[in-house]
Amino acid sequence: MPEDWQAGGFGLYIHWPFCQSKCPYCDFNSHVAARIDQTRWTRAYISEIDRIGAQTKGRTLRSVFFGGGTPSLMDPTTVDDILTKVRATWPMSNDIEVTLEANPTSVDAGHFAGFKDAGVNRISMGIQALNDNDLKALGRLHTVAEARSAFEIARGLFDRVSFDLIYARQNQDVAAWRSELNTALSMAVDHLSLYQLTIETGTAFGDRYAAGRLNGLPDEDRAADLWDVTQDVCQTHGFSAYEVSNHAKQGQESRHNLIYWRYGDYVGIGPGAHGRLTLDGQRWATEAPKPPGEWLAQVESTGAGELPREALSADDQLTEFLLMGLRLTEGVDLRRLGAAENPDLAANIARLEDDGWLEQDDLRLRVSPKGRPLLNAVLRTLLSD
Amino acid sequence: MTDLAHIRNFSIVAHIDHGKSTLADRLIQETGTVADRDMKAQMLDSMDIERERGITIKAQTVRIDYKAQNGEMYVLNLIDTPGHVDFGYEVSRSMRAVEGSLLVVDSTQGVEAQTLANVYQALDADHEIVPILNKIDLPASDCDAVAHQIEDVIGIDASDAIRVSAKTGVGIKETLEAIVHRLPAPKGDATKPLKAMLVDSWYDSYLGVVVLVRIIDGIMRKNDRIMFMQNGTVHQIDRLGVFKPGMMPVEELGPGEIGFLTAQIKQVRDTRVGDTITTEKKGVTQALPGFKPAVPVVFCGLFPVDSSEFEDLRDAIEKLALNDASFSFEMETSAALGFGFRCGFLGLLHLEVIRDRIEREYNIDLITTAPSVVYHLYMKDGTQIDLHNPADMPDLTYVDHIEEPRIKATILVPDDYLGDILKLCQDRRGVQLDLTYAGSRAMVVYDLPLNEVVFDFYDRLKSVTKGYASFDYQLAGYQEDNLVKMSVLVNDEPVDALSMMVHRDRAEMRGRAMVEKLKDLIPRHMFKIPIQAAIGGKVIARETLSALRKDVTAKCYGGDASRKRKLLDKQKAGKKKMRQFGKVDIPQEAFISALKMDG
Ligand SMILES: Nc1nc2c(ncn2[C@@H]2O[C@H](COP(=O)(O)OP(=O)(O)O)[C@@H](O)[C@H]2O)c(=O)[nH]1
Ligand SMILES: C[S@@+](CC[C@H](N)C(=O)[O-])C[C@H]1O[C@@H](n2cnc3c(N)ncnc32)[C@H](O)[C@@H]1O
Ligand code: SF4
Secondary structure, eight states, X not given: OTTGGGGTOEEEEEEXXXXXXXXXXXXXXXXXXXXXXXXXXXXXXXXXXXXXXXXTTTOOEEEEEEEESOGGGSOHHHHHHHHHXXXXXXXXXXXXXXXXXXXXXXXXXTTHHHHHHHTOOEEEEEEEOSSHHHHHHTTOSOOHHHHHHHHHHHHHHOSEEEEEEEXXXXXXXXXXXXXXXXXXXXXXXXXXXXXXXOOOTTSXXXXXXXXXXXXXXXXXXXXXXXXXXXXXXXXXXXXXXXXXXXXXXXXXXXXXXXXXXXXXXXXXXXXXXXXXXXXXXXXXXXXXXXXXXXXXXXXXXXXXXXXXXXXXXXXXXXXXXXXXXXXXXXXXXXXXXXXXXOHHHXXXXXXXXXXXXXXXXXXXXXXXXXXXXXXXXHHHHHTOO | OOOGGGEEEEEEEEXXXXXXXXXXXXHHHHTTSSOGGGOOSOTTOOSHHHHHHTOOOXXXXXXXXXXXXXXXXXXXXXXXXXXXXXXXXXXXXHHHTOSEEEEEEETTTOOOHHHHHHHHHHHHTTOEEEEEEEOTTSTTOOHHHHHHHIIXXXXXXXXXXXXXXXXXXXXXXXXXXXXXXXXXXXXXXTTSOOEEEEEEEEEETTTEEEEEEEEEESOEETXXXXXXXXXXXXXXXXXXXXXXXXXXXXXXXXXXXXXXXXXXXXXXXXXXXXXXXXESSSOOSSOOTTOOOOOOOEEEEEEESSGGGHHHHHHHHHHHHHTOTTXXXXXXXXXXXXXXXXEEESSHHHHHHHHHHHHHHSOXXXXXXXXXXXXXXXXXXXXXXXXXXGGGOOOGGGEEXXXXXXXXXXXXXXXXXXXXXXXXXXXXXXXXXXXXXXXXXXXXXXXXXXXXXXXXXXXXXXXXXXXXXXXXXXXXXXXXXXXXXXXXXXXXXXXXXXXXXXXXXXXXXXXXXXXXXXXXXXXXXXXXXXXXXXXXXXXXXEEEEOOOXXXXXXXXXXXXXXXXXXXXXXXXXXXXXXXXXXXXXEOHHHHHHHTOTTO
């Protein structure tokens, strides 16, 4: 399946690695910097777009995503220069989605109108919690009131606005989350991301957890209860999950993220950005140097902000196709999966189907509702030999 | 050859840490046997493990030339005996090779259980005993009280006990004089045919097997053709010598003397401790009395954690067995743990020493299954079977009755903890034989099943007495009891490596402890897993490991595909290290922890 990526589409990810402060739970490639020379950064992004553009000539772009970090801290002119370059490099589908991740403070909100003028048409806002105590515990700089006003500004400017919440927080019980979630749904426009708090190693929370000083986190049973209530409440409000942590009204899914989960091709530009590119029938995993300074210097001195590429074997691709695709409620396309030629896989599928963890029809294979909160265990069994 | 009147052979008896090694060093140094600059502390301990645990496993010996105050030269032979109960037989043999003992008691501590066990061995061997009160330099030293205690508890005269500080050297001269004047000279007849006792033997990579001997009668010479009477093998002596403490060659050894020989012997197994050595021709016909081969009493399975190391393990075990005739092994296969060996040991310490040496010297990580004693099964058809491994237990309908080994345990404990000790022994099916007081300490003697002691007795004893009790034991024969095999079932599949023999009355408790522990050790699966302990078909304890409810990664975007893929690949590799029982994967660590001796 040499041009298999076409079933997933083609998108561009731009990573902006700076934030105003580092949140204690966050393991994204995000850094606090005193001064950022945005014209230098703009030049570097543009040079990278040129370089990759030459390798992917003629492909139609379906989505651009500014992620971070905190891209809402970019100057609108920086975003404008980049998008101008993007339009000059690739043809675009007429319904192209251009998303920018935003933090809900007044400073960020002050940039929104400029982003819109530059061509951004969707905002994804990190509100995280709708209660001031928890926002503080999460190390956030904003209050609920501030977040709400930033959100209102975004709604006034953009048709498509999504926001993120983190749940399964310290000392959060099911009843409290249910009511917070109801409030969130009353605010929601068309899309909502609901993440269970993950304790990542190498973060402040990770250290505190390892030292036994992060109390009140839910155990597995409470985490499962919180998951169940999330699915229920969202479904009643017409916001069913289309992915493990993502909920949307019909047709309002994030097109960009769907490219990842449907295992399409994507260009990744910026410090630590990953990409998947099919070139002459070989699929490559690309990755950029993580430290912002290093990436910038490398782009400026060598003209390529990239680490050596990894050629993905058929096995690697199968694993990635399944681990990404089965996150989606729609599941994966059986023709792309090609289980017929893989007896181990077919046997594992049959076993998991018998036990009710997987479901399939003529066209697609998907994880059953009871299997979804156990996706990792389903994948381990599915991929075992 | 030294004339008998100028030889003194002795050993030192002491509880661990009372100063045996320090005293030996002092004696060696005082007599100039070793130049001061060559003196490294504790000359006589050699193996790392011995040094670490502060115990002696192999007998060591040193010959000291001493010019006494009467102006005459004496040869003093010190044999340092193994200090631990597991090696009781070796101790008793080396005791028979000497005529006297220094009984070293720490004057700040008093008599302990090991002191007792060893001193009784010395008395059994008809030793003259010189009590030494050590560590008198310490403020807590109380010589009068300890001398009294020696008289009360051991029943020997301690009025002329020597007061010593092995640390500062006070009393060392008096000790040397006492060895000469208070201990008897050995007896023997140089004109009789050669009769020598094999005191100990060990393997040396340059010399082959080195044999430590005590000459009883006759003369042993270099190039003699000698016979080991147990199996009749003949060898020609190629080296003869004494330890000063380095090896020093001599031409001959006469009656009363202690020395070593080498004779191109390949395996320590061919040289049994306690055997009699004579000349091939015109030798004695009557061997020394009292020889018995060492018999393993504790068995366990040793399995490599990494099953690809099985051949390395075989190699290590065979090499160790060459140098340790008391350790037995045979191949064992377990559904849970794969290929390994069922090994027999003299006791728990012996087991630990061998296991440590395999892990350390041969770099093999091991899983050790629960130690088991040897049960005597009396079958309905009149035959008798020795059961070394609970997994081999035949169907009960064929068994008439089962006997288990018991021990006589001596425990010395401060009064304050006596109640806890009595309760512990009672809980372990003990029968009290004796209870006496000596000062503020009590001496309790119990008849206990060995099986209850190999489980976690040492650890419990230590913890209930905060380390203040001392403990020693002797095997005391077999006795019938109500014993059963307890099996463990995970998701209804029996796990052979976890089955064990237990007393019927203790089965529920042990079963409960095991299933609770396993419930914590086995990771949750996608289905619920019953964990049961059973006797025959009857379940006696049960826990249910509930099914996994949530295991899903919250965030997974473009940058996470590689990371997640690599994680899955790693988990796949990790799964190969799990043992599969039906649908259940049990991690290696679960076996290691479930089988930990401390229960
Ligand atoms: N203060 C003092 N310490 C001693 C004396 N004799 C031995 N020790 C110390 O007691 C500890 C145990 O001694 P050691 O000879 O190893 O005992 P062993 O286990 O009986 O061989 C060591 O730390 C010695 O240094 C002594 O006379 N006075
Ligand atoms: C790239 S991040 C941040 C976007 C933006 N800088 C912000 O903080 O609002 C995207 C989202 O991932 C989620 N997230 C980050 N770290 C997380 C963690 N440890 N556990 C769960 N969700 C996390 C947050 O909801 C966050 O909004
Ligand atoms: S959560 Fe958002 S704002 Fe906080 S450090 Fe991470 S990227 Fe920056």
